[in-house]
Amino acid sequence: MTDQNPTAPRPASSSSTTAGPGVVPEFAPPPDGDRRRYAVAGTGHRAGMYIDAITGEHADVATLVALLDTNPGRMAHYEQLVSQALGRPARLAQYAPDGLEKMIAEQSVDVVIVTAPDHAHAELVARALAAGADVVVEKPLTVDRAGCRRITGAVAETGRDVVMTFNYRYAPRNSSLRQVIASGEIGEVTSVHFEWALDTVHGADYFRRWHREKRNSGGLLVHKSSHHFDLVNWWLGDVPARVYARGGLRFYGDHNAADRGLGPRPARGTGVVGDPFTLDLNDDPRLRSLYLDAEVHDGYLRDQDVFGPGITIEDNLALLVDYQRGATLTYSLNAHSPWEGYRATVNGTAGRAELEVVERGAIELDEHGNAVLDPSATPSSVGDALRPEGERLLVQKHWERATAYPIPDGIGGHGGGDAILLKDVFRRHLRLGEDALGRPAGYLDGLRAVAVGIAGNQSMVTGLPVTVADLDLGADLSLEPAR
Numbered sequence: 001m002t003d004q005n006p007t008a009p010r011p012a013s014s015s016s017t018t019a020g021p022g023v024v025p026e027f028a029p030p031p032d033g034d035r036r037r038y039a040v041a042g043t044g045h046r047a048g049m050y051i052d053a054i055t056g057e058h059a060d061v062a063t064l065v066a067l068l069d070t071n072p073g074r075m076a077h078y079e080q081l082v083s084q085a086l087g088r089p090a091r092l093a094q095y096a097p098d099g100l101e102k103m104i105a106e107q108s109v110d111v112v113i114v115t116a117p118d119h120a121h122a123e124l125v126a127r128a129l130a131a132g133a134d135v136v137v138e139k140p141l142t143v144d145r146a147g148c149r150r151i152t153g154a155v156a157e158t159g160r161d162v163v164m165t166f167n168y169r170y171a172p173r174n175s176s177l178r179q180v181i182a183s184g185e186i187g188e189v190t191s192v193h194f195e196w197a198l199d200t201v202h203g204a205d206y207f208r209r210w211h212r213e214k215r216n217s218g219g220l221l222v223h224k225s226s227h228h229f230d231l232v233n234w235w236l237g238d239v240p241a242r243v244y245a246r247g248g249l250r251f252y253g254d255h256n257a258a259d260r261g262l263g264p265r266p267a268r269g270t271g272v273v274g275d276p277f278t279l280d281l282n283d284d285p286r287l288r289s290l291y292l293d294a295e296v297h298d299g300y301l302r303d304q305d306v307f308g309p310g311i312t313i314e315d316n317l318a319l320l321v322d323y324q325r326g327a328t329l330t331y332s333l334n335a336h337s338p339w340e341g342y343r344a345t346v347n348g349t350a351g352r353a354e355l356e357v358v359e360r361g362a363i364e365l366d367e368h369g370n371a372v373l374d375p376s377a378t379p380s381s382v383g384d385a386l387r388p389e390g391e392r393l394l395v396q397k398h399w400e401r402a403t404a405y406p407i408p409d410g411i412g413g414h415g416g417g418d419a420i421l422l423k424d425v426f427r428r429h430l431r432l433g434e435d436a437l438g439r440p441a442g443y444l445d446g447l448r449a450v451a452v453g454i455a456g457n458q459s460m461v462t463g464l465p466v467t468v469a470d471l472d473l474g475a476d477l478s479l480e481p482a483r
Contacts, residue, residue, distance in 0.1 A: 007201050007202045007205040007279070008202045009359035023172050023175075023409070023410055023411075023420065024411070024423065025420070025423065025424065025431055026432040026433070027423065027430040027431055028430045028431075028432055029430075030061045030427075030430060035060070035062060035063050036061065036062055036063070036111055036426075037063050037065045037107065037108055037109050037110045037111070038050075038054055038063065038064050038065065038109070038110065038112075038113060039064075039066035039067065039103055039104070039107060039109045039112050039113070040064065040067055040078075040112075041068040041069075041097075041100065041112050041113065041115070042068070042069060042116025042117065042120070042124075043069040043074040043078050043115075044115065044116075044117075044290060045287070045290060046138060047078065047113075047115040048078075048081075048286070049418065049422070050113050050115065050136075050425075051064060051078055051082065052085075053425075054426075055081075055082055055085040057419075057422070058422065058427065061427055061430075062426050064082060064090075064092065065093060065108075065109060066092055066093040066094070066095060066103050066107045067093070067095070068094075068096070068099070068100060068103060069094075069096075069116075070096060070097060071294050071297045071298050071300070072094065072297055073290075073294030073296070074290050074294050075094045077289045077294070078092070079092050079094070093107050097120070097124070100112075100124065100127050100131065101130075104128065104131040104132060104133050105131070105132075109133050110133060111133060111134045111135065112124070112128040112135050112136070113135075113136045114128070114136065114137040117210050117216055118143045118217045118222070118223055119143050119215060119216045119217070119218075121137055121138075121140070121141060121142045121143070121147065121151075122142040122146070122150045122151055123150070125137055125151050125154065125162065126150045126151055126153070129154040129155065129157075129158045129160045129162070130154060130158060132160075133160070134162070134163075135160070135161070136162075136163045136165060136425055137162060137165070137443075137446070139223075139226050139227055139449070140223055140226040140446070140449065140453070141164060141226075141443060141446030141447060141449070142446075143215075143217060143222050143450070143454075144218065144454060145454060145471055145473060148447055148450065148451075148471075148475075149472070149473060149474035151443060151474070152443070152447070152474030152475045153474060155443055161442075162442060162446075163425060163428075163440070163441070163442065164443060164445050164446040165421060165425065165441075166227065166230045166231075166234075166446075166449075167417045167418050167421040168228075168230070168231055168417060169231070169421075169437075169439045169441065170418070170424075170439055171417035172407050172408045172409065172410045173355060173357060173391045173393065174231055174235075174417075175437050175439065176355075176405055176406070176407045176408070177235060177344065177346070177353060177355050177393060178235050178437055179437070180346075180393070180395055180405055181235050181346060181348075181353065182237070184350075185350065185351065185395060186346065186347075186348030186349075186352060186353050186397065187348035187349030187350030187351065188348055188349045189236055189327045190326075190347050190348060191329070191330070191346075192235070192236070192329045192330070192345065192346050192347070193329075193331075193344070193345040193347075194228060194231075194232060194329060194330070194342070194343070195331075195332050195344075196228055196332070196334075196342040197334050197339060197340055197341055197342065198224075198333070198334065198335045198336075198340055199336075199340040199363055200276070200277065200336050200337070200338065200363055200371075201276075201363055201371050202340055202360075203315070203335035203337065203340075204252070204335070204336070205279065206220060206223070207253075207304075207306040207311055207313070207315070208279060208302065208303055208304045208306055209304070210300070211223055212310065212311045212312070212313055213310065213312050214457075215312075217313065218453060218457065219312075219313040219314055219453070220313055220314060220317060220333060220335060221245070221247070221314070221317055221333075221452075221453035221457055222450055222453035222454065222457070225317070225331070225333055225456075226449040226452075226453055227449075228342075229321075229448075229450075229452040229453065230441070230445060230449035231344075232321075232331075233448050233449065234438070234441075235346070236325075236327055238323040238324055238325050238327060239324045239468075239477050239478050240322075240323060240451060240452050240455075241323060241468055241469070242322040242455075242465050242466065242467050242468065243319060243320070243321050243322075243452055243455035243456050243459055243465065243466050243468065244319065244320045244321075244464075244465040244466070245318065245319045245455075245456035246317075246318050246459075246460060247314040247317035247318060247460055248314050248315075248316055249311060249312075249313065249314050249316075250315060251315045251316070251335070251336040252307060252311060252315050252335070253306075253307060253308075253309075253311045254307060254308055254309045254311075256307070262307060265305045265307050265308065266278065266305060267304070267305055267308060268301055268303045268305060269281075269304075270282060270292060270303050273368050273369070274368050274369035275369065275370070276365055276369065276370060276371040277305075277306050277307065277371075278303070278305070278370075279302075280303070281302060287302065290302075291303075315334070315336055317331075318332045318333075319331040319332075319452070319456050320465075321452060324478060338362060339360060339361050339362055340358075340359045340360040341356070341357045341358040341359045341360070342355075342356075342357050343356050343357075350397055350398060351395065351396050351397035351398055351400075353393065353394070353396075353405075354393070354394045354395075355391070355392070355393045356391070356393075357390075357391045358387055358388065358389050358390055359389065360389065361384035361387040361389050362384055362387065391407055392404065392407075393405040393407055420439075424440050428440060444477065447475060448477050451468050455467075455468055455471060458471075
């Protein structure tokens with residue numbers, strides 16, 4: 001399965017092929033002829049996961065009929081991949097964004113999968129719904145208040161379905177923490193502390209590409225942290241009520257580089273040797289095809305210098321979030337850590353649960369001074385005894401010793417959650433029973449997640465706490481409890 005991001009860590013759970021008991025939902029076999037027609041809007045790297053699924057494991061229930069993008073080179077990349085998978089020319093219909101409605105009508109599209117840049121989500125989702133298709137949308141749902149209102153209005157007007165792909169919910173380590181909280185073992189939750197560390201390979205990557213401009217991504221509080229805020233909403237079964245945030249660009253960017261005396265920098269990473277902060281698109285055949293070879297069509301650079309000008313997003317962030325039922329979240333995100341992973345501590349009236357995940361214990365350099373993306377592929381790589389990669393969930397009740405809560409194996413990327421998510425995306429109509437953990441997510445879950453980031457962005461500007469209800473996102477998030 002295609003990784004979401006080639007710079008992200010590849011933990012052991014990503015290579016597991018057999019899930020633990022109860023991790024994968026049960027589905028009925030599809031009836032003959034039960035295949036929905038899919039189109040993918042946005043054919044960058046993330047689209048590959050869905051296209052691989054449609055042409056692979058889920059080909060019995062899904063057919064890819066069309067692609068939509070501003071860049072014909074990227075659509076040609078996937079045309080070739082799908083043709084190879086099918087063993088014949090795919091002849092996928094290809095459209096520019098202004099042809100979305102025409103595509104849905106001409107190709108009888110049932111579902112549009114939106115994997116375009118974040119700022120385009122609201123328009124594509126709303127137009128697809130109005131044209132008569134259901135939607136599967138990558139996180140985040142959208143980047144700002146106007147986008148939220150546009151999507152909620154389209155859902156209200158059409159009554160059509162929007163599926164949010166929050167894959168972290170499906171990672172067994174995260175669903176195990178959900179089980180602990182839901183069981184009441186640690187009592188009523190009083191507070192959560194959630195720390196997320198992105199290392200100088202994965203974290204830096206958000207400062208190379210379109211994400212580096214807040215108008216495109218909403219910043220990391222929206223693009224990246226919407227995953228994390230959704231986890232907390234889901235863990236607690238609660239709704240965020242008020243947000244106070246602080247943050248800034250304190251490591252990446254040209255001003256920080258000048259302050260640290262880094263000197264002249266290459267404008268892009270391709271062709272650069274011996275700089276661990278660069279990304280050479282020639283080193284990854286998929287990235288070379290999707291971006292380097294496609295530059296001729298739109299001039300988009302995937303490998304910009306992380307210490308270059310024009311970056312308007314933050315790399316250090318801290319939030320305080322009040323929840324409707326009284327719990328408080330303290331959250332931090334750092335995008336230039338020497339290791340990657342996260343810690344979530346949940347305090348309750350009867351005890352405490354602690355989830356710790358190390359996805360990459362350190363960044364290693366090769367003999368040329370370049371960052372090694374996958375140390376496990378390097379024979380000389382050795383484990384880190386002080387920060388070993390892995391995951392651990394501890395539960396400790398008052399006046400008792402801590403115990404390790406078992407975490408079952410998952411399958412696929414994102415801590416073992418991607419492959420399970422895709423089963424729900426393409427086969428949820430065949431599910432045998434409800435999901436006991438409430439993992440499937442809809443647009444309201446997407447709203448609740450981006451609401452924290454949107455409120456946080458506003459708080460950083462004003463220096464004041466922001467009440468979520470005052471954002472006027474087009475829906476009353478408190479009407480339905482979070483799943």
